[in-house]
Structures are given as C-alpha cells and as structure tokens.
Amino acid sequence: MADISGMTRRDVLRAGAAGIAASTLAAPAVHGQAAGGRLALGFWDHWVGEPANAAMRAIVNDWAQKNRVEVTLDFITSVGNKNLLTIAAEAQARQGHDVLSFPTWHVHEHQRLLEPMDDVMGRLIQKYGPVNQASEYLAKIGNTWRAVPQTAGTQYKGSAARIDLLKQHAGIDVQAMYPAENRLGPGAENWNWDTFLVAAQKCKEAGYPFALPAGTFSDATDWIGAMFRSFGADLVDERGNITIRNNDKVRQALDYAKRLFQHIPSEMFAADDATNNRALIAGRTALIFNPPSAWAVAKRDAPEVARNVWHFPSPAGPVSHTTPHLPYLYGVWTFSRNKSAAKALIEHLSQIEQVQKLVDASVGYDIPAFASMFDDIDTWRKVEPPLGTVYNYPLRPHHKAVPNIAYAPAPAEIAVQMYTQGIQAKMIARMVQNNEPMERVLAWAEQEVEGFKRG
C-alpha cells in the first residue's frame, strides 16, 4: 500500500487525527503576525457555555497578539467523550494540537508523550505555593510534572443542599454551619456521615430524598469514592496491593452504604450526571453532591429553588474529611512544534489575573489548583442568591477537608480502571439491589481489581 499511494500507516493516522481535530467545535481564534510561531490549542468546552469559553478566548487572543503567536483554539466537548477520542487519536497519530486539556486520568495514560512541565510548575509553586494533593497525584509522575493543573473545568463536588428543607426536616442549619466567612459555625463539627444518614432518612420521609447517584458516571464515582476514602476504605494501596477482603474499613464503608441506600430512591442506580441536577432544580431533593452548575441552572429556571441552595463540603468520615475533586490539566505533547510558546501560554493562564477572569466567567464553578488564590478571588464571596452560596464551595483551610480523587492512592493505571468501571458503586449495588452477602461482594471486587493489575 505504501508503494502505491505513498501513504504510510502513520500518515493515515495523522489524517484521521486531523479530521477529528477539524470536526471539533469552533476553531475561531486565528491571528496573524506569527513571529512567535503557531500554536494549536484544544481546550475543554465548558459546561457553563459561551461566557466561560469567551473569557478563555479573550485571554488567549490577548496573549497571542502580545506575543505574536498565531493561535488556533478549539473547544472540545466532553459530551460523548469526544475529548477522550481526540486525545487517543492524537496520541496514536503523534500529531494534532500542541496543548490539550486532559481530564482526570489521561495524563498518566499518555505520560510518555507529554512534555515535562517542571520548569513551569516550579515557578508557579514558588509564586503561589503548593497545589493540592489530588492534582499532584494526577499531574506529577515520579518526580516529573507531566501537566499543569488548570482552572477551567476543575471542580469540587461537595454538598449542594436546600437550606429550607434541611432546616425544616432534618434540623440542620447549613448556613450557620458553613457561613460565608473563614470560620466554621455551630454544628460543622458534627457534619459527618452519621449525621448525614439521619438527615437522609428524615428528608426521604418528608418526600425530599437525597439524590445520590450510584451508577458508573463520574458524579456517582466521585462522591462514593470520597465516602470510601473518608472511612479509610482503600481498595488498592499506593504500592498496588489489593486491600479488599481483609480490610475492616472497606466492610465498614459498605455496611454504611447499605444503610444509607435504604433512604435513597432505587432509580439512582440508573442515574447519570444530570439526574441529580434535575432533582435539585425540580425541587424534589434536599441534597446532591455537585458543583454549582445545578444551582446556576436553577437560578435561571427555578429561582425559588436557587435562592435556597447552599454549597459546602461533603461530610467527614471516621478517618478523614474528603470532598470529591475533579481537576482538568494542561498537557503539551512531546511532538508539539512550539513547546516554548505552549509553556508560556500555560504559565500565563495560571496567573491569578487570568484565573480571576475564568472563575468570574464560570460564576465560581472553576477552581484553581492553588489554594492560596482562594482569598484573593472575590467571585465566591459575591455570587448570589443567596449571597455567599458558593463561598464554601472551594475547600478552604478552615474546612479541614481535603480534595479527593476516587480510588487514589492506588497507582493511576489501576485506579483509572476502577474509576471508569465504578467498582465501589457496583459493590454497593450488589449489596443493596441483589442482597448479595458481603463476602461475595468483596470476592467479586477483588477478582475484578486483580484483572486491572495486568501490565
């Protein structure tokens, strides 16, 4: 074939990758005066939509003009995992964008094709202090930073709860517990999974059950992962050893989950990432675990509901206080032809001036990896209604909580498989839906996870 057409397998793959890249949404920003070279960017197409994308576009355009770099900016949606397909195609073809937004696990997967970012991270850490452990777990492999935690798209999935319903039916004043200030209020010390269980029961009895998904979509995986971690119930330790069967903490977490799911509607086992949002917006639930995107839609479609929503960390467990976290990361391909410009742009985007614009445009949804920025960014203080609703959305030092990636600290190549296949959620489903005995569930999980260890 190569003799006839002059095309090699690699050429065909390149053409395929170019096709995928070309078919992504909107490739608007192209500038002349390319003294600084060309740069192709594939950034995440923000849930918040055009305002967030427009802010990113404006920042990039401004930088491109000042640095005389000809930039092509594609916003690639994660709907239908299109971003994952683009990453996979470009990795195969060794051609495509210079910079891509990598979702949670895909830096580890493509680490051999990603340019070290130690220089950029070194300067950023020196200026803004350390990034959170979850971002470091995802972006720093060995002693090398293979990506830079980005602000756009990075989120927490703490509690998004109805102030009125929790107060009325569960006797919990969430505004008092987590005021829009750098201090904890009365009752915050009791915001743990036991309190949560009682509240779930009372709210269900009142007709407002907590909408906690338990399928294989990320909203389910993330909150269940944080809950397991807060019990110390790791399925695999950091060295890759399976710690399921003889682990009392895993048993405790499962036992707790079984009790909790007596008060959660059975249809939540089929829930996707939008089911919980819709339940909150429709006024049918008292609590979900979510970023402020559900509140933002409610603000537009159900203002009465939005006025009564408050964001704060998820409950603490017997071992630790964890809140689900889902970072996006900027990575530069080793086959990029303009690495210096790529790194310069990423460093520019990570400065607090740009971060402030991105957080503003996303109405507080986006979270920078550097906690030192939180107090200097006033978006979370200003957003309303109610005023301060997202103040406690980013994890602040006084929360004494830590961001959590489900299935960490397991080695990423094992963790990603447990994550995408929702092993913990399936363990719960087997116990709750099938009434399978604990031993059988643990044996099943162990067998599954053993399969993920293959090299």
Add this chain to the structure above:
Amino acid sequence: MADGNVLTAPGIPAAVAPPRTGRLHRLARRRSTLAFLMTLPLLAVIGGLVAYPFFYAIYLSMLNKRMTRFVGLDNFAFLLTRETFQYVVWQSVIFAVSAVIAKALIGFILAHVLHTLPAKGQRKWRGMLLVPWVIPPAISTLAWWWLFDPTYSAINWMLMGIGAPPVAWLGEPGWARFAVILVNVWYGAPFFMIMYLAALKSVPDQLYEAAAIDGATGWQKLRYVTVPMMRNIIAITVLFSLIVTFANFDIVRILTNGGPQDRTHIFGTYAFQVGIQSGDIPLGSAVSLFMFPILAVFAVFVLRGVTRRSKEMAG
C-alpha cells in the same frame, strides 16, 4: 465485447485502421478496466475505513496494555477469565438474538398486514411505520431515555395513573435489559418490514392461485408458498441485522451506559469503556473483535445456503 476485446470500427480494413495504440490505451478501453476504475473510489473508502481499521484493530488487540510488546492472543485469553466479560458475552447474545427474533416476527407480521392493504392506504402506513428507522438512533434513543427517565418517566406517570407502581426501568437489571432490547426492536423492526414487504410483492400470484385450487388453507399458503419464497431474504435480513445488533453501541450507551451492575453492557459499549475510557486500547480492541470469528462463520453458512437456494430456484 463482453470478453473485453479491443474495440475496432466494423468495416474498416486493417490496412486503413488507425495506427496501433499503446498498451495503456488499450487497457483503458477495456470494459473491465473501466469498471475497476469506477469502483476505485468505493474500494478506497472500504479499504481506508473498513479494511485498514479492521486489520489495525487486530494488530492492536495483540499488544500489551502499554502497546510496547506483542502478546499474541493473551488479551483474548485474559478476557475469558473475567466474570464481567463473561456477562458481556452472555448479554450480547441475549440482546442480539432476542432483538433480532422480535424484529423479524414484528416485521413479518407488519409486512403481511401492509401487503393486504389497498395500494393507496398502504403507502401512508408504510411511510409512518418506517419513521423509527429513519430517525437517527441517537436522537430516538434520547426520546426513549426520557420515557424511561429515573425521575420523570412518562411511562411511570401513566402507570401511576392507573394505580400501578412505578418501575425502575433503567435501574433494575432485568428491566434495563428489557428496555435496551425494546428500543432496538422499535428501531429495527421497520427494516425487516420493508424487506419482507418487498419479498412478498415478488411472490407470483399464480402460486397462491394454484395453492387455492389445491384447497390450501391460509396457514398452508403461508407455510408452503410464502415462507419458501421468502427464505433467502429472511436469511440475509437476519444475518445483516444480527451483525448490526451485535455491533450496537448508541442505544446501550445512551440508555444505561452498560449499567446497572454491567448487566446491559454489550461488546461495543464494554470495548469503549475498557479501551477509550480506561486507557487499555489493546484490550478494548480484543473485546470488539471477540465475536468476529463466530459471526464470520455464521455469515459463511447463511450465504452458502442463500447461494444454494438461488441456484435451485434458477435451475
């Protein structure tokens, strides 16, 4: 000319015939050459979008997870040891076989009902019944998803209207399997209907008249005239549908994402989860190729039967 000889103008003596053209020119004037050239774009498309990805997938399925080492059939052997994959095989078979049987039966019945309608009314009904097949499945499946939605199921709303308890259509493994098969049947039955209707129209009326003279009942006409005359089209339609149904992706992906508890995963969705989402492209390729040998053998037998029957009918 059919043998591909060189075209020469009749009645022109050889002495005054145009000078001998080059081999390339003669080659270009052959019918077979022309036919080949005209099919070349299609061959290129098939080669580039079917053959190449197929062989590349085989190559990928024989690599280790990091795609650095050739491991032969290890990925396939590994899959067979996994409980989840065993479920996937079983569910794919249930999904494809039950959906194809249901589609064939419904299509057969609808085709007969349509065939008996007068021509004017038939066109209207035919158009309406084809609608599910015409709508892109990703869109129609979304509509079904709304009907089955965990929180706002319209079907449940109707059930509750008559006092029946709501059903967790996509939350209970059994109901979820039923839901994905139902949507596949809804989408695919019109294809069977239109194929069978075309086959029915090609059955000569004289055969039915002869059967009627012999005193055949309606059932006997169906069994001894209609079905034998439709056998080839039934075999080809079932084969085609079985392959497409085994390779289904969108319906399961949109409705259940393989859940709950992996109980609705089929090869396509599981391959995507393992290969793209979990970053194990070789294993994902192995999953997607798993049914290929079985379906290939099945196709060979079905097509041999079709060829044999065609020869018998021609003879």
